[in-house]
Amino acid sequence: MVKSRSLIARVDASGVPLLVARLFVGGMFAWLAYNKLLDPFEFLKQLREYQVFPEHPPLLINSAAAIVPWFEMTCAVALLVGLGVRAAGILITGMLLFFGPILLIRAWDLFNGGTYASFCDVRFDCGCGTGEVYICSKMIENTALFLCALIPIFSSSRRFCLSRLFTKRGSSPAEVSSMAT
Protein backbone atom coordinates (compact mmCIF):
# COMPACT_ATOMS: atom_id res chain seq x y z
CA MET A 1 0.00 0.00 0.00
CA VAL A 2 2.78 2.37 0.99
CA LYS A 3 4.75 1.29 -2.07
CA SER A 4 1.80 2.00 -4.40
CA ARG A 5 1.27 5.47 -2.90
CA SER A 6 4.90 6.33 -3.38
CA LEU A 7 4.70 5.13 -6.97
CA ILE A 8 1.75 7.45 -7.58
CA ALA A 9 3.66 10.27 -5.93
CA ARG A 10 6.71 9.57 -8.09
CA VAL A 11 4.67 9.43 -11.28
CA ASP A 12 2.95 12.65 -10.26
CA ALA A 13 6.28 14.32 -9.50
CA SER A 14 7.48 13.51 -13.01
CA GLY A 15 4.93 16.07 -14.18
CA VAL A 16 3.86 13.86 -17.08
CA PRO A 17 0.28 13.11 -15.89
CA LEU A 18 -0.25 16.81 -15.25
CA LEU A 19 1.18 17.73 -18.65
CA VAL A 20 -1.02 15.20 -20.46
CA ALA A 21 -4.11 16.34 -18.52
CA ARG A 22 -3.31 19.99 -19.17
CA LEU A 23 -2.88 19.44 -22.89
CA PHE A 24 -6.02 17.31 -23.19
CA VAL A 25 -8.37 19.42 -21.06
CA GLY A 26 -6.84 22.75 -22.10
CA GLY A 27 -6.82 21.80 -25.77
CA MET A 28 -10.39 20.53 -25.70
CA PHE A 29 -11.69 23.58 -23.86
CA ALA A 30 -9.83 25.95 -26.16
CA TRP A 31 -11.36 24.23 -29.18
CA LEU A 32 -14.87 24.17 -27.69
CA ALA A 33 -14.61 27.83 -26.67
CA TYR A 34 -13.30 28.82 -30.11
CA ASN A 35 -16.27 27.15 -31.81
CA LYS A 36 -18.69 29.00 -29.53
CA LEU A 37 -16.92 32.28 -30.20
CA LEU A 38 -17.29 31.85 -33.95
CA ASP A 39 -21.01 32.56 -33.62
CA PRO A 40 -21.88 33.94 -30.18
CA PHE A 41 -25.55 34.27 -31.09
CA GLU A 42 -25.80 30.59 -31.91
CA PHE A 43 -24.47 29.90 -28.43
CA LEU A 44 -27.03 32.31 -26.98
CA LYS A 45 -29.82 30.40 -28.76
CA GLN A 46 -28.52 27.08 -27.48
CA LEU A 47 -28.16 28.43 -23.96
CA ARG A 48 -31.78 29.54 -24.10
CA GLU A 49 -32.88 26.01 -25.00
CA TYR A 50 -31.71 24.79 -21.58
CA GLN A 51 -34.05 27.20 -19.79
CA VAL A 52 -31.58 27.50 -16.94
CA PHE A 53 -31.30 31.25 -17.09
CA PRO A 54 -34.40 33.43 -16.90
CA GLU A 55 -35.29 35.29 -20.11
CA HIS A 56 -36.14 38.47 -18.21
CA PRO A 57 -34.31 40.63 -17.57
CA PRO A 58 -32.26 39.68 -20.67
CA LEU A 59 -29.06 40.95 -19.02
CA LEU A 60 -28.53 37.65 -17.23
CA ILE A 61 -28.75 35.23 -20.15
CA ASN A 62 -26.97 37.67 -22.51
CA SER A 63 -24.12 38.08 -20.03
CA ALA A 64 -23.84 34.32 -19.62
CA ALA A 65 -23.67 33.88 -23.40
CA ALA A 66 -21.06 36.63 -23.66
CA ILE A 67 -18.89 35.43 -20.77
CA VAL A 68 -18.97 31.61 -20.77
CA PRO A 69 -16.94 31.05 -23.99
CA TRP A 70 -14.27 33.58 -22.95
CA PHE A 71 -14.27 32.12 -19.48
CA GLU A 72 -13.66 28.66 -20.93
CA MET A 73 -10.91 30.10 -23.11
CA THR A 74 -9.26 31.72 -20.08
CA CYS A 75 -9.26 28.41 -18.19
CA ALA A 76 -7.95 26.61 -21.29
CA VAL A 77 -5.10 29.08 -21.74
CA ALA A 78 -4.28 28.88 -18.02
CA LEU A 79 -3.97 25.10 -18.33
CA LEU A 80 -2.03 25.16 -21.56
CA VAL A 81 0.57 27.67 -20.41
CA GLY A 82 0.65 26.38 -16.86
CA LEU A 83 -0.45 29.42 -14.89
CA GLY A 84 -3.11 28.96 -12.23
CA VAL A 85 -3.63 25.34 -13.24
CA ARG A 86 -5.27 24.38 -9.96
CA ALA A 87 -7.80 27.21 -10.27
CA ALA A 88 -8.45 26.31 -13.91
CA GLY A 89 -9.02 22.69 -12.87
CA ILE A 90 -11.44 23.73 -10.13
CA LEU A 91 -13.39 26.00 -12.48
CA ILE A 92 -13.53 23.45 -15.29
CA THR A 93 -14.76 20.68 -12.99
CA GLY A 94 -17.31 23.18 -11.67
CA MET A 95 -18.53 23.97 -15.19
CA LEU A 96 -18.73 20.28 -16.07
CA LEU A 97 -20.67 19.57 -12.87
CA PHE A 98 -23.05 22.42 -13.67
CA PHE A 99 -23.61 21.77 -17.40
CA GLY A 100 -23.44 17.96 -17.26
CA PRO A 101 -26.75 17.39 -15.45
CA ILE A 102 -28.64 20.01 -17.48
CA LEU A 103 -27.31 18.38 -20.64
CA LEU A 104 -28.70 15.07 -19.43
CA ILE A 105 -32.04 16.64 -18.53
CA ARG A 106 -32.37 18.17 -21.99
CA ALA A 107 -31.45 14.86 -23.63
CA TRP A 108 -34.01 13.10 -21.44
CA ASP A 109 -36.69 15.61 -22.51
CA LEU A 110 -35.80 15.00 -26.16
CA PHE A 111 -35.88 11.25 -25.58
CA ASN A 112 -39.34 11.42 -24.02
CA GLY A 113 -40.67 13.72 -26.72
CA GLY A 114 -39.10 11.91 -29.66
CA THR A 115 -39.04 8.51 -31.30
CA TYR A 116 -35.62 7.29 -30.26
CA ALA A 117 -34.98 3.56 -29.89
CA SER A 118 -32.72 4.14 -26.92
CA PHE A 119 -31.43 7.03 -24.84
CA CYS A 120 -28.03 6.78 -26.53
CA ASP A 121 -29.69 7.45 -29.90
CA VAL A 122 -30.57 10.98 -28.79
CA ARG A 123 -28.53 13.34 -30.99
CA PHE A 124 -28.73 17.10 -30.74
CA ASP A 125 -26.72 20.31 -30.81
CA CYS A 126 -25.90 20.73 -27.15
CA GLY A 127 -24.35 24.17 -27.68
CA CYS A 128 -21.07 22.72 -26.46
CA GLY A 129 -19.22 23.84 -29.57
CA THR A 130 -19.18 20.44 -31.22
CA GLY A 131 -22.35 20.68 -33.30
CA GLU A 132 -24.75 17.73 -33.14
CA VAL A 133 -23.58 14.94 -30.85
CA TYR A 134 -24.93 11.69 -29.45
CA ILE A 135 -25.68 12.18 -25.77
CA CYS A 136 -23.81 9.07 -24.63
CA SER A 137 -20.60 9.96 -26.45
CA LYS A 138 -20.89 13.50 -25.07
CA MET A 139 -21.26 12.16 -21.54
CA ILE A 140 -18.21 9.90 -22.01
CA GLU A 141 -16.26 12.90 -23.28
CA ASN A 142 -17.40 15.01 -20.32
CA THR A 143 -16.50 12.26 -17.85
CA ALA A 144 -13.01 11.98 -19.36
CA LEU A 145 -12.62 15.77 -19.19
CA PHE A 146 -13.86 15.81 -15.60
CA LEU A 147 -11.44 13.09 -14.48
CA CYS A 148 -8.51 14.74 -16.25
CA ALA A 149 -9.45 18.15 -14.82
CA LEU A 150 -9.06 16.66 -11.33
CA ILE A 151 -5.35 16.07 -11.97
CA PRO A 152 -4.36 19.77 -11.96
CA ILE A 153 -6.33 20.18 -8.71
CA PHE A 154 -4.64 17.37 -6.82
CA SER A 155 -1.23 17.16 -8.47
CA SER A 156 1.54 18.68 -6.41
CA SER A 157 3.88 18.85 -9.38
CA ARG A 158 4.27 22.02 -11.40
CA ARG A 159 6.80 20.70 -13.90
CA PHE A 160 6.42 22.06 -17.43
CA CYS A 161 4.31 24.89 -16.00
CA LEU A 162 5.04 28.55 -16.57
CA SER A 163 4.20 29.16 -12.92
CA ARG A 164 7.51 27.49 -11.97
CA LEU A 165 9.29 30.59 -13.17
CA PHE A 166 7.52 32.59 -10.49
CA THR A 167 8.03 30.25 -7.54
CA LYS A 168 10.95 30.88 -5.17
CA ARG A 169 12.47 27.44 -5.22
CA GLY A 170 11.27 26.45 -8.65
CA SER A 171 10.05 23.05 -7.45
CA SER A 172 7.10 21.85 -5.45
CA PRO A 173 7.76 19.82 -2.27
CA ALA A 174 6.70 16.66 -4.08
CA GLU A 175 9.26 17.25 -6.78
CA VAL A 176 12.01 17.97 -4.23
CA SER A 177 11.22 14.77 -2.34
CA SER A 178 11.11 12.86 -5.64
CA MET A 179 14.53 14.17 -6.61
CA ALA A 180 15.91 13.27 -3.17
CA THR A 181 14.85 9.64 -3.46
Next chain:
Amino acid sequence: MKGIRGAIAETIVVVVVGVTAGFGLNAVRGRDSIDLTRDYKPPIPATPATTNEAGTSGAPAAAVEAGHKDQRDQAFQVVTLEEALTIYEDPNAASGLYVFVDARNDGAFESGHIPGAVQCDFYRLDDYIAEVGSNVAGAEKVVVYCNGYDCEDSLLICGELLRNDVPWEAIHLFKGGWEEWHGRDLPYVTGRE
Protein backbone atom coordinates in the same frame (compact mmCIF):
# COMPACT_ATOMS: atom_id res chain seq x y z
CA MET B 1 -5.18 25.50 5.28
CA LYS B 2 -2.58 27.59 3.50
CA GLY B 3 -3.04 25.42 0.41
CA ILE B 4 -6.82 25.90 0.43
CA ARG B 5 -6.43 29.64 0.87
CA GLY B 6 -3.99 29.71 -2.01
CA ALA B 7 -6.37 27.71 -4.22
CA ILE B 8 -9.24 30.08 -3.41
CA ALA B 9 -7.10 33.13 -4.17
CA GLU B 10 -5.90 31.58 -7.43
CA THR B 11 -9.47 30.70 -8.41
CA ILE B 12 -10.66 34.24 -7.70
CA VAL B 13 -7.90 35.63 -9.91
CA VAL B 14 -8.83 33.32 -12.82
CA VAL B 15 -12.55 34.14 -12.36
CA VAL B 16 -11.82 37.87 -12.43
CA VAL B 17 -9.61 37.51 -15.52
CA GLY B 18 -12.21 35.31 -17.27
CA VAL B 19 -15.15 37.58 -16.52
CA THR B 20 -13.20 40.73 -17.43
CA ALA B 21 -12.05 39.11 -20.67
CA GLY B 22 -15.64 38.04 -21.38
CA PHE B 23 -17.19 41.47 -20.94
CA GLY B 24 -14.24 43.34 -22.44
CA LEU B 25 -13.80 41.25 -25.58
CA ASN B 26 -17.54 40.99 -26.13
CA ALA B 27 -17.70 44.77 -26.12
CA VAL B 28 -15.11 45.14 -28.88
CA ARG B 29 -16.36 42.43 -31.24
CA GLY B 30 -18.36 44.82 -33.39
CA ARG B 31 -21.29 43.11 -35.12
CA ASP B 32 -20.60 39.91 -33.18
CA SER B 33 -21.04 41.67 -29.84
CA ILE B 34 -23.98 40.52 -27.77
CA ASP B 35 -25.96 43.55 -26.66
CA LEU B 36 -26.30 42.71 -22.97
CA THR B 37 -29.54 44.61 -22.47
CA ARG B 38 -31.34 43.71 -25.70
CA ASP B 39 -34.23 41.26 -25.52
CA TYR B 40 -33.30 38.70 -28.17
CA LYS B 41 -36.59 36.92 -27.76
CA PRO B 42 -39.17 39.69 -27.70
CA PRO B 43 -42.85 38.85 -27.46
CA ILE B 44 -44.67 38.59 -30.76
CA PRO B 45 -47.05 41.56 -31.05
CA ALA B 46 -50.74 40.75 -30.91
CA THR B 47 -51.98 39.94 -34.41
CA PRO B 48 -55.41 39.32 -35.95
CA ALA B 49 -54.69 35.63 -35.42
CA THR B 50 -54.13 36.03 -31.72
CA THR B 51 -56.50 38.85 -30.83
CA ASN B 52 -60.01 38.12 -29.68
CA GLU B 53 -63.15 39.57 -31.23
CA ALA B 54 -63.21 42.57 -28.95
CA GLY B 55 -59.94 43.65 -30.46
CA THR B 56 -57.94 43.28 -27.30
CA SER B 57 -55.27 40.74 -26.77
CA GLY B 58 -56.77 38.01 -24.65
CA ALA B 59 -55.56 34.61 -23.59
CA PRO B 60 -54.15 33.58 -26.98
CA ALA B 61 -51.97 36.69 -27.07
CA ALA B 62 -50.56 35.81 -23.67
CA ALA B 63 -49.63 32.42 -25.06
CA VAL B 64 -47.80 34.16 -27.89
CA GLU B 65 -45.75 36.06 -25.39
CA ALA B 66 -44.70 33.27 -23.10
CA GLY B 67 -45.66 30.06 -24.74
CA HIS B 68 -44.08 27.34 -26.80
CA LYS B 69 -42.80 28.01 -30.31
CA ASP B 70 -45.75 26.16 -31.89
CA GLN B 71 -48.15 28.57 -30.18
CA ARG B 72 -46.05 31.56 -31.25
CA ASP B 73 -46.12 30.31 -34.86
CA GLN B 74 -49.88 30.65 -34.88
CA ALA B 75 -49.52 34.42 -34.79
CA PHE B 76 -48.74 34.46 -38.51
CA GLN B 77 -50.04 33.03 -41.76
CA VAL B 78 -48.04 29.93 -42.56
CA VAL B 79 -47.14 28.82 -46.09
CA THR B 80 -46.16 25.32 -47.11
CA LEU B 81 -43.32 24.49 -49.49
CA GLU B 82 -45.75 24.25 -52.41
CA GLU B 83 -47.25 27.64 -51.58
CA ALA B 84 -43.79 29.16 -51.19
CA LEU B 85 -42.85 27.74 -54.58
CA THR B 86 -45.99 29.18 -56.18
CA ILE B 87 -45.14 32.59 -54.74
CA TYR B 88 -41.55 32.26 -55.98
CA GLU B 89 -42.69 31.40 -59.52
CA ASP B 90 -45.29 34.15 -59.64
CA PRO B 91 -44.31 37.08 -61.92
CA ASN B 92 -44.99 39.36 -58.94
CA ALA B 93 -41.86 37.95 -57.30
CA ALA B 94 -39.71 39.27 -60.14
CA SER B 95 -41.40 42.66 -59.96
CA GLY B 96 -40.77 42.96 -56.23
CA LEU B 97 -44.37 42.64 -55.10
CA TYR B 98 -43.60 39.29 -53.51
CA VAL B 99 -40.43 39.26 -51.42
CA PHE B 100 -38.54 36.44 -49.71
CA VAL B 101 -36.68 37.28 -46.50
CA ASP B 102 -33.91 34.96 -45.28
CA ALA B 103 -33.59 35.18 -41.49
CA ARG B 104 -30.36 33.16 -41.21
CA ASN B 105 -26.85 34.41 -40.49
CA ASP B 106 -24.19 35.40 -43.03
CA GLY B 107 -22.54 32.00 -43.32
CA ALA B 108 -25.80 30.16 -43.94
CA PHE B 109 -27.10 32.82 -46.34
CA GLU B 110 -23.90 32.88 -48.39
CA SER B 111 -23.73 29.10 -48.64
CA GLY B 112 -27.15 29.08 -50.33
CA HIS B 113 -30.48 30.90 -50.31
CA ILE B 114 -33.65 31.27 -52.36
CA PRO B 115 -32.87 33.45 -55.41
CA GLY B 116 -33.87 37.06 -54.82
CA ALA B 117 -34.20 36.65 -51.06
CA VAL B 118 -33.00 39.54 -48.91
CA GLN B 119 -31.13 38.66 -45.75
CA CYS B 120 -32.27 39.86 -42.33
CA ASP B 121 -30.34 38.33 -39.45
CA PHE B 122 -32.41 39.01 -36.34
CA TYR B 123 -29.34 39.07 -34.10
CA ARG B 124 -27.63 41.75 -36.21
CA LEU B 125 -30.79 43.60 -36.98
CA ASP B 126 -29.25 47.06 -37.26
CA ASP B 127 -27.19 45.92 -40.25
CA TYR B 128 -30.20 44.76 -42.22
CA ILE B 129 -33.45 46.35 -41.15
CA ALA B 130 -33.12 49.50 -43.28
CA GLU B 131 -32.44 47.54 -46.49
CA VAL B 132 -35.13 44.99 -45.73
CA GLY B 133 -37.55 47.79 -44.88
CA SER B 134 -37.06 49.37 -48.29
CA ASN B 135 -37.43 45.98 -50.01
CA VAL B 136 -40.65 45.01 -48.30
CA ALA B 137 -42.27 48.45 -48.38
CA GLY B 138 -45.34 48.09 -50.54
CA ALA B 139 -44.86 44.34 -51.01
CA GLU B 140 -48.03 42.33 -51.15
CA LYS B 141 -46.46 39.16 -49.82
CA VAL B 142 -43.39 38.82 -47.64
CA VAL B 143 -42.30 35.21 -47.12
CA VAL B 144 -39.92 34.79 -44.20
CA TYR B 145 -37.87 31.64 -43.68
CA CYS B 146 -34.93 30.37 -41.68
CA ASN B 147 -33.30 26.96 -41.47
CA GLY B 148 -36.36 24.81 -40.95
CA TYR B 149 -38.97 23.71 -38.47
CA ASP B 150 -36.63 23.90 -35.48
CA CYS B 151 -35.49 27.49 -35.88
CA GLU B 152 -37.22 30.53 -34.47
CA ASP B 153 -35.38 33.27 -36.35
CA SER B 154 -38.02 33.59 -39.08
CA LEU B 155 -40.69 33.96 -36.43
CA LEU B 156 -38.69 36.69 -34.71
CA ILE B 157 -38.25 38.52 -38.03
CA CYS B 158 -42.01 38.27 -38.67
CA GLY B 159 -42.55 40.00 -35.33
CA GLU B 160 -39.96 42.62 -36.22
CA LEU B 161 -41.61 43.32 -39.59
CA LEU B 162 -44.92 43.75 -37.82
CA ARG B 163 -43.33 46.22 -35.40
CA ASN B 164 -41.95 48.06 -38.44
CA ASP B 165 -45.45 48.58 -39.82
CA VAL B 166 -45.44 45.83 -42.43
CA PRO B 167 -49.11 44.78 -42.60
CA TRP B 168 -49.87 41.45 -40.97
CA GLU B 169 -51.77 40.40 -44.11
CA ALA B 170 -48.53 40.60 -46.11
CA ILE B 171 -46.38 38.55 -43.74
CA HIS B 172 -46.08 34.82 -44.39
CA LEU B 173 -44.06 32.34 -42.37
CA PHE B 174 -42.44 29.52 -44.35
CA LYS B 175 -41.78 27.06 -41.54
CA GLY B 176 -40.11 24.37 -43.65
CA GLY B 177 -37.51 26.96 -44.57
CA TRP B 178 -34.19 26.34 -46.24
CA GLU B 179 -33.98 22.63 -45.32
CA GLU B 180 -37.26 21.88 -47.05
CA TRP B 181 -36.49 24.10 -50.05
CA HIS B 182 -32.98 22.75 -50.55
CA GLY B 183 -34.15 19.21 -49.81
CA ARG B 184 -36.37 19.37 -52.90
CA ASP B 185 -33.53 20.58 -55.15
CA LEU B 186 -35.29 23.83 -55.87
CA PRO B 187 -33.33 26.77 -57.36
CA TYR B 188 -30.87 28.54 -55.10
CA VAL B 189 -27.95 30.93 -55.34
CA THR B 190 -24.84 31.31 -53.25
CA GLY B 191 -22.87 34.35 -52.07
CA ARG B 192 -24.53 37.70 -51.50
CA GLU B 193 -26.54 37.69 -54.72
